[in-house]
Amino acid sequence: MDLFNRKKELIDRNARMEEVVLNYPRIKERMGGTEINKEKVLKNLYEIADEFRDQVIMRFKKLLDHSLNKLYDDINFSTPKDLDFKKFCQENNVVLVPNHQSHADYIAINYMVVKKYNFPLYIAGGNNLDIFPIGSLFRGSGCFFIRRSFHNDITYKLTLEAYLQWLLQEGKTIEFFFEGGRSRTGKLRSPRYGLYQMILEAYHNMDIPNKKPLYFLPVSINHEFVPEQRSMAKEMLGAKKKKESPLDLFGIVKMFSYQFGQIHINVGNPIEAPSIANIAGDEIKSKVQKLAFECFNRVGRNMVVTPTAILAFVLLEEPTGAIKWVDIKNRVKAILNYCYNFRIPTTDNLKKDRFVNSIERAMDILIGNKKVEVVSSPDKKHIFYTIKPNVRLELSYFKNTILHHFLIPWTISTAWIKIFNGKIDSVKDFKEFFINQRNQLKYEFYLPTVMQFFHKTFKIVSHCIGRKITTHEEFLNLSRKDFFNIFSRVGVFSKAGNYIFEGYFISASALLHVMKEDKEKQKFSLEEFKKHVKESFEYEISLQRVIRYQEGMSWSLIENSLLYFQNENIIKMELGEIEIIDLKKLNLLVNEYETNLIEKLTFNINPYV
Numbered sequence: 001m002d003l004f005n006r007k008k009e010l011i012d013r014n015a016r017m018e019e020v021v022l023n024y025p026r027i028k029e030r031m032g033g034t035e036i037n038k039e040k041v042l043k044n045l046y047e048i049a050d051e052f053r054d055q056v057i058m059r060f061k062k063l064l065d066h067s068l069n070k071l072y073d074d075i076n077f078s079t080p081k082d083l084d085f086k087k088f089c090q091e092n093n094v095v096l097v098p099n100h101q102s103h104a105d106y107i108a109i110n111y112m113v114v115k116k117y118n119f120p121l122y123i124a125g126g127n128n129l130d131i132f133p134i135g136s137l138f139r140g141s142g143c144f145f146i147r148r149s150f151h152n153d154i155t156y157k158l159t160l161e162a163y164l165q166w167l168l169q170e171g172k173t174i175e176f177f178f179e180g181g182r183s184r185t186g187k188l189r190s191p192r193y194g195l196y197q198m199i200l201e202a203y204h205n206m207d208i209p210n211k212k213p214l215y216f217l218p219v220s221i222n223h224e225f226v227p228e229q230r231s232m233a234k235e236m237l238g239a240k241k242k243k244e245s246p247l248d249l250f251g252i253v254k255m256f257s258y259q260f261g262q263i264h265i266n267v268g269n270p271i272e273a274p275s276i277a278n279i280a281g282d283e284i285k286s287k288v289q290k291l292a293f294e295c296f297n298r299v300g301r302n303m304v305v306t307p308t309a310i311l312a313f314v315l316l317e318e319p320t321g322a323i324k325w326v327d328i329k330n331r332v333k334a335i336l337n338y339c340y341n342f343r344i345p346t347t348d349n350l351k352k353d354r355f356v357n358s359i360e361r362a363m364d365i366l367i368g369n370k371k372v373e374v375v376s377s378p379d380k381k382h383i384f385y386t387i388k389p390n391v392r393l394e395l396s397y398f399k400n401t402i403l404h405h406f407l408i409p410w411t412i413s414t415a416w417i418k419i420f421n422g423k424i425d426s427v428k429d430f431k432e433f434f435i436n437q438r439n440q441l442k443y444e445f446y447l448p449t450v451m452q453f454f455h456k457t458f459k460i461v462s463h464c465i466g467r468k469i470t471t472h473e474e475f476l477n478l479s480r481k482d483f484f485n486i487f488s489r490v491g492v493f494s495k496a497g498n499y500i501f502e503g504y505f506i507s508a509s510a511l512l513h514v515m516k517e518d519k520e521k522q523k524f525s526l527e528e529f530k531k532h533v534k535e536s537f538e539y540e541i542s543l544q545r546v547i548r549y550q551e552g553m554s555w556s557l558i559e560n561s562l563l564y565f566q567n568e569n570i571i572k573m574e575l576g577e578i579e580i581i582d583l584k585k586l587n588l589l590v591n592e593y594e595t596n597l598i599e600k601l602t603f604n605i606n607p608y609v
Contacts, residue, residue, distance in 0.1 A: 006053070010051075010053075016166075017045070017049065017163075017166050018042065018045070020162065020165060020166040020169060021041065021042075021045050021159065021162040021163060021165075021166060022038065022041065022042075022162075024158065024161065024162030024165060024202075024205065025205045025207075026158050026161065026162075026201070026205065027041060027158050027159070027162055030154070030155075030158065035154075036154075036155045036158070040155050041155060041158075041159050041162075044155060044156050044159035044160075045159050045162075045163060047127075047145070048144050048145060048146060048159065048160055048163050049139075049144055049163060050122055050139050050140075050142050050143060050144040051136075051139040051140050052120060052122070052139075052140065052141065052142045053140050056137065056140030056141055057114060057120055057140065057141045057142065060137060060140075060141050061111065061114055061115065064107065064111050068107075068108075068111070071260050072260050072261065072262060072263060073224075073260075073261050073262045073361075074262045074263075075108055075111070075112055075262065075263045075265065076262060076263070076264050076265065076347070076348075077109075077112035077113075077116060077265045077267075078264075078265070078266050078267065079267040080267065080268070080269050083267070083269070083270070085116075085117060085267065086117040086118075086119070088215075088270070089117075089119070089173045090171070091212065092212050092213050092214070092215050092270075093168045093171070093203065093211075093212045093213065093214040093215070094173045094174070094214075094215050094216075094217060094270075095173075095174045095175070095176070095199055095214070095215070095216050095217070096109070096121065096173065096174070096175040096176075096216075096217045096219050096267075097175075097176060097177075097178045097216055097217065097218055097219065097295045097299070098175065098177055098178070098218075098219035098220070098221050098265075098299070099177070099178070099179055099183065099188055099219075099220060099221055099299050099303075100177035100179050100181065100182045100183060100221075101182060101183055101186075101221060101222070101223050101226055101401075102182065102223055102226045102227060102228055103129070103182070103227075103228065104223070104226075104227065104263070105177070105221055106123055106125060106129075106138070106143065108221070108263050108265065109121065109123075109175065109219065109221065109265055110123060110141065110142065110175075112265060113173075119173070120141065120142040120173075121142060121173050121174070121175045122142045122143075122144060122167050122172045122173065122174050122175065123138075123142060123143045123144070123174075123175045123176070124143075124144060124146055124174070124175065124176035124177070124195060125138060125143045125144070125145050125146070126145070126146065126148055126181070127145040127146060127147050127148065128148065129143075129145065130145040142172075144163070146160060157198070160198060161198045161201055161202050162202070164195075164198055164199055164202040165202035165203070165205060165206050168199075168202060168203055168206055168214070169206060169208060171212070174199070175219075176195045178191045178192065178195075178196075178292065178295060178296065178299075179191065179192065180192035180194075182228070182232070184232045184235050184236055184556065185232075185236060185396075185397065185400050185554065185556050186396070186397035186398060186399065186400030186401045186403075187400045187401075187403070187404070187444060187445060188296065188299065188300055188303075188404070188445075188446070190296070190446065191292035191293060191295065191296045192292075193285075193288050193289060193292055196288050196291055196292050197284065197285075197288045199214075199273075200214075200273060200274070200276050200284075200287075200288065200291075201276070203273065204275075204276050204277060213272065213273075214272070214273035215270040215271065215272055215273065216270070216271045216273060216291065216295055217267055217268065217270055217271075218267075218268040218269075218271065218295045218296075218298040218299045218302070219265060219266070219267050219268065219299065220264075220265070220266045220268065220298075220299045220300075220302035220303045220304070221263065221264070221265050221266075222263070222264045222303055222304050222306055222309070222401055223260070223261075223263050223264075224260065224261030224262050224263070224264075224306050224307065224308040224309075224362065224365065224398075225259065225260040225261050225308060225365060225369065225398075226397065226398075227260065229394045229397050230394060232397065233391075233393040233394045233397070235555075236393060236554045236555055236556055237393070237553065237554070237555060238530065238555045259364070259365045259368050259369060260365075261306075261307070261308055261361070261362065261365050262306070262347070264304050264306060264347055266302045266303075266304060266345070268298045268299065268301075268302050269298070271291065271294055271295060271298070273291065274287045274290070274291060293446070296446060297446065300404055300446065301345075302345055303345070303401060303402060303404075303405075304345045304346055304347050305335075305336075305339055305344060305345065305346040305347070305350065305402045305405065306346075306347050306350075306362075306398075306401075306402075307347065307349065307350060307355075307358040307359050307361065307362035308362045308365065308366070308398050309398045309399060309401050309402045310332055310335055310336070310350070310359065310362075310402070311328070311332070311359055311362045311363060311366065312366075312395040312396070312398040312399045313335065313398075313399045313402065313403075313496070314328055314331045314332055314335070315328075315372065315385065315386075315387050315395065316387065316392065316395060316396060316399055316499075316549070316551070317331075317492075317495045317496065321386050321387070322375060322384035322385065322386040323384060323385055323386070324382060324383065324384055324385075325383065325385065328359070328363075328385065329356060329359070331492055332355065332359055333355070334489075334492040335406075335492055335493075336350060336352075336355060337489075338406070338409065338489070338490070338492070338493075339405075340352070341463060342460070342463075344405045363385065366395075370388070370391075371387065371388060371391045371394065371395060372385055372386065372387055372388070373385070373386050373387075373388055389549075389550070390550075392549050392550045392551055393550045393551060393553075393554065396499070396551045396554075403445075403496060403497065404445045406493045406496050407441060407445065407447070407496075407497060408453065408456050408457055408460060409460060409490035409493040409496075410490075410493040410494065410496040410497050411434060411437050411438075411457070412457055412460060412461065412486065412490050413487060413490045413491055413493055413494040414437070414494070414596075414600070415430070415433055415434070416483060416486060416487050416490075416491075417494070417599060417600070417603050418433065419476070419483070420483070420603075421599070421603075424476075425476075426476070427472045427473055427476065430472050430475065430476060431472060434450075434453060434454065434457070435450060438450060438453055439564070440500075440501070440504065440564055441497070441500070443560040443561070443563050443564050444500055444557075444560055454472075457475075458470055458471075458475070460490065461475060461478075461486055463489075464482075464485050464486040464488075464489045464490065465478065465482045465485050465486065466485075494600070495600060498597065498600055499549065499551035499552045499557075500552075500557060501593055501596065501597060502546070502547050502549075502551070502552030502597060503551075503552040503553070503554055503557030503558060503560075503561060504557065504561040504564070504593060505540075505546060505547070505552070505590065505593035505594060505597060506533060506536050506537050506540065506547065506552055506553065506558070507533060507557070507558045507561035507562065507565070508561070508565070508586060508589050508590045508593060509536045509540070509590055510529060510532040510533040510535070510536040511529070511532075511565075511571065511578070511580060511586060512586060512587070512590060513532045513535065513536055514528065514529065514532050514580075515580060515583065522579055522580045522581075522583075523577055523578070523579040523580075524577065524578055525576060525577055525578075526573075526576050526577070526578060529578055533553075533558055534553075537552070537553045541553075545598070546593075546594055546597045546598060546601075547597075548601070562578070565586075565589075568585070568589075569581060569582060569585075570582050570585050570586050570589065571586075
């Protein structure tokens, strides 16, 4: 197509877009009352809108064909077996909702859709990425940019909503990252509701004949190595998020010295959008939240266990800090057996006959990227692998991407230790332990209900002992042999989430330290608390008695612990200040964390051999 025709096509496209946006019912309604003016709407529109051109995305694809092969071993894009992805997107209004781990997500998903199905996605990106020259390349490939915050700007919000309607009317497949930003910890972040609601509103107000049905497709994306993990680890320790800059592009050159393994993109089954016709206010909000969490749950269930994640899981759990290859293989095999038995998704290269080669490749990546050291014993007869102390927090990112799959077996193994020690000897103790465990973990993960938690516990235990149990009484009356069979299968998870409670212990200890400095001082600033958190961590890790490793010192954990303490009426938080309102309960909690963590460290039998 020559330059003249390309310009004409762009002018025609923009004219159609402007007409749809300016005639959007919610904008027309406000413009009629003069609350919104046309010029401001159009200014907002071109601040947001994509500038898609076929020639841009084709050139971008050729560039990526060359560069991605140098950075990644492979990018795997899978869809449900009974879903014809291209046909489904042609016949319906479709919105992809992936989780977000890396800036590479924008590129990887769109690249694979263009490569496999020959059509682009229209991706919502934060306007922090609208920087020269990458911003123009993204816009030309179908990306549109939105402000990070626009709660008080109704004109902007409605313009965005109208633009989304334009994309739906044009039959474009939309994508947005439901977490609202990259996960800094590897755990899934709670969904943001704004774009869900705007898309439902835009679709509801779309008055065209034979309107296509609207579906949301949950997409799980998991990287074997994330380029930004070092900066994200710093943010987890409290560093401020660095603003993107054109100078950051020079850092891309450094990326070619790293190995990134594979990216795994799994598209889930479609979720039909709920109707919001004839409802308003709280009812719409309720439907939006239900939709968002249904997408969130499916993304979590489809997060695959990768070679790097399972290797990080094993290396971080080793209490001595160094581990032989044969022990790594045994522990990986135990985790994979659990995955096979309980239908937890794994990458294809972790199937039974291929997993050894895959974890060898993952280990090569971690060694090559200077995250793991190879150490010989003094007599040179044994080789050990150990994580460098200063990168443990970085590797915990990969462990966290799969940890939610193993929270219940970790809880079972913890209960097993408490039963063994006589601290759980009644149904009441058993129920209270599980409910208390879940109450704390819900600030880190979106969890099944209490009943679902118990149901899965009994399902796992039944599998371990070879017969069905369905009640708490049956669990407590199991024989010693039964309990050994349980631990032999779930013991590999016995320390999986300990670092979470290490963080909560550090946080609770810091609150007590403030009180010890001034017993009359029950209210203090968040900044003062942060100082005591750092001091508490440095003190505890120097003792190596309760806290052994870095992972517990994550500001994400500390923030979540404060929410838990507030919910338990131990503290009150208001206007950047913390007030201790139940000192006795706080002391009891610190003692409980301390006892439980020491118990886990001292109770160290090996169930893998």
